[in-house]
Amino acid sequence: MELALEVQVDHNTTCCLQVSSSELELITGFVDDATLKVRGRIEEGEKKCLTAQSETSASLRVTLAGGTAGSTVGSFEMIPTLTYFSTEKSDPRLPYVLMPISRNRHFFGRAEVFQVLEKALLPQADDHRDSDGSHLKTYALCGPGGMDKPEILNNFWPIDSSDSVLITSLDPLAKTYIYSRGGEMALPPFNDADRSKFLLAMTGRTDEHDEVETGDAISPYRRPKLNVRYDHTVASVWALETLKKGAPLLEVLSLLDADGTPEYVLEEAKSSHELPGYPRHSSDYHEARAELLQSSLIARERNTKKIIIHRLIQDAARAKMSDGRFNQVFSFTMHLVSSAWQYEQFGFGNELSPLNDSAPTVLTAPNLPALQLLLDAAWFKIMRGDNYLETSPILDMAQSIGEALQSDQTTGAQHPNLDVELRTLLRLFHHHRGVIGLHTNRPEQSLTHFKTFTKMLQDVAGADKTEGGNDQSLGVAWNELGNAYLQNHHYDQAEELSGSTKISINMPLINLAFCYWLQGRLDESGNLFQEALTDREKEYGVDDKTSLITGKLLLGFGHVRAAQGTFEESFLLHQRCLLQYKATIGNNHHRTGDACVALSNHYVRLVQYEAALTLLDQAIKIYGDLDHFLPERARAHYKRSKVMRLLLRADEADLDLRKAMDFYTKYCPQSSLRQSGDYTEEHFDYTVTFWSR
Incomplete structure (x- = not known):
């Protein structure tokens, strides 16, 4: 009211x-x-x-x-909705002591790297770095030194800051971390010219034209010869060849995560494949582990029950393996990890399951477990909204492995059902590609892959939608194909497919309600949303945290109520949507940004412009500079320009409008809209995928 x-x-x-x-x-x-x-x-x-x-x-x-x-802006539960857009943090352990570090007077080169860092982190003329911290600049630099595990940033990330953060880590996964979305770089080695200059500087030579052999240049820095003869290398000191029961275990560890491999993968997981000498029972495993511990080749974390190994030891263990032995160990390791992997059950994805810590770091050999793991890892990243540009290469690798398996005639003897399994995995490949198309505003890609996915399922099941509509796999196929038709604005085809599998607590009924809403059939849409919400609350409870599906439902239901003029109920539904998204998929997922945009409309209507601006800034930060979010970015900046005009900040309003027009034109290059007066809110909404409007 x-x-x-x-x-x-x-x-x-x-x-x-x-x-x-x-x-x-x-x-x-x-x-x-x-x-x-x-x-x-x-x-x-x-x-x-x-x-x-x-x-x-x-x-x-x-x-x-x-x-x-x-x-003030005090109504509508502002504090829990707007003021915290970050993951939960643990209390810092105080006091912290900053040890002063003197400048390295011998630092050399890296001018190009500094230029990249300056551009990424220093203030620019066109920055909107407000005091609310919504435009924090970040950059990840991967190389020697820095953090071992970038996830420790969760405890100390500056939420309400508009500063710049440089993340340094030796872990290459830091480049994919959510906080490094501002940019990333793997520290490159010196080029030949810099190597020469560095060597001259370190040897005290300043004449670049002084032709000196490398051996002569470094000879003064060689250790003086001792009378004691020491003919060992680092690898020979470890004496890997003297290992008995621990050697096969060490070989397997050389292919897994050096920072920690769960022991249940190594000890409890059962694989149908054999590796000569590898411990098959707990007692054998404990003996092999004890030998490696006594040789200081590995370490064990008792609390987490993980095995840690130095990367140099991994390199040495791999170097000692012949090509044949390496392939044998690799194949066994893939089967070992695959048997312990908690695969997602294919379906509508009602529940979010945690990613198993046993994710392998090497997945390139053309074998079936590697293909399965890659597809499941890709689906994990898709479900959690990770950078879709980084998910596509995973699917590319899966495709190349599948093609290699199809062309490898010798593998068929080892896997009698290989052809059937490959077809199943290939269907998953097309499904995942279609989902990425839905989430990255690529309507042609989503429609093409979902048509293929559905056709492959029909070929196997021999059923049409009426006969196989209650099957989970076929239900997913019809539902996703309906989504693709909705994304391409083919509402009649979408309505037919979305209504073919009415599992109301899942996606189909919700998508059908969206379809009715887009066609202006508000009463029908509202009734379906209400039915789906009632069913989900009965099954999972009010505002459940099992998945993002409830948030998607609340967003669409709020749109319908707004179109019907019941703004108070619409506001409450959109607010519940935002809180539900934050609790399930986090504060940096693009759907959370969509909820921020929807909720900002209410604050504009209530003449609470600063609150609306906070939400729009959060959405813009979430979308970042990713091209596959161009429609969402264009819409957010267009709405921000309108709020700026209401706040009488004309210059900023003009800047946001220009950005909105640029993003729109980049996504729709054939558009005839060129002047600012040609654009309406409907133009920007039309380009956004239906579940994000």
Whole structure:
């Protein structure tokens, strides 16, 4: 419920209304009506009785004499919704001591790297780095030194800061970390010219034209010869060839994560393949592990039950293997990891399962377990909204492995059902490619791959949609193909397919409701959303955290209620959507950005422009500079330009509008829209995938 009331008062006398005045009678009548509605809903036994949250949303907007909307933004549960867009953090361990580090006077070169860092981290002329911290600049530099595990940043990330952060790590995965979205680089080696200059500088020679042999240049720095003869290398000191029961275990560890491999992968996982000498029982494993521990070749974390191994030892162990032995160990390791891997069950994805810590680091050999692991890893990243540009290479590698398996005639003897398994995995490849097309605004890609995926399933099942509509796999196929048709604005085909598998607590019914909404069939859409929401609340509880599906439902339901003019209910639904997204997929997922945009519309309507601006800035930060979010970026900047004009900040409004036009034109190069006056909000909404509008 809302009531707009104009009162000639100032900030200090807002509540000082005269008894029996018309203004006070309007307010008391408004409160009485709200109370009656609450009592009526409770008596009817509805679940949606007003909570403390919804009571605050029945706010009274007072337009002051000066034409402002007040000095604070206090209504509609602002604090939990807007002020925290980061993962949960543990309390820091204090005190921290900063040890002063003197400048390295021998530092040499790297001018190109510094130029890249300056461009990425230093303020630029066109930056919008507001005090709310929504434009924090980050960059990841991977090379010697730095953090071992970038996930420790979760505990100390500066949420409310507009500064710049340089992430240095020796872990190459830091480049894919969520906080390094501003840019990344693997530190390159010196080129030949820099190598020569560095060597001259370190040997005290300044004449670049002084032709000196490398051996002569470094001879003064060689250790003096001792009388004691020492004919060992680092590898020979480890004496890997003297290992007995620990040698096969060390070979397997050389292919896994050096920073920690769970022991249940090595000890408990059962593989149908054999590796001569590898411990098959717990007692044998404990003996092999003890030999490696006594030789200081590995370390063991007792709390996490993980095995740690130095990368140099891994290199030495791999170097000692022949090509035949390496292939044998690699194949066994893939089967070992695959037997311990918690594969996602193919379906509508109701629950989010954690990624197994046993993810291997090497997946290039053309064998079936590697293909399975790659496809499952790709699906994991897709479900959690990781950088889709980094997910595509995983699928490319999976495709190349599948093609290698198809062309390898000798593998068929080892896997009698290889052809069937390959067809199953190839179907998954097309499915995952189609999903990426849906999430990256590539309608042609999504439609092409989902048509192929559906056709392959039909060939196997021998069923059409009416006969196989209740099958989970076929249900997914029809649903996803319907999504692709919706993305391509083919609503009739989408409606037919989305309604073919009515598993109401899952996606199909929700997507059908979206389809009705896009066609303007609001009553039908609202009824379907209500039915799906009731079913999900009965199955999982109110605002469940099992997956993002409930958030998607709440977003669409809120759109329908807004179109029907029930803005208060729409606001509450969109607010629940944002909180649900944050609890399930996090604060940096693009769907969370979509919810921010939807909720910003309500704050504009309520004349709370700063709150709307906070939400739009968060959405813009989430979308980043990724081209596959061009439609979302264009829409967010267009809405931001409108808010800036309402705040009388014309220059910033013009800048946002130019960005919106540029992004729109880049995504739709054939568009005839060229002037700012040609653009409307409908143009920007039309390019955005239906579940993100």
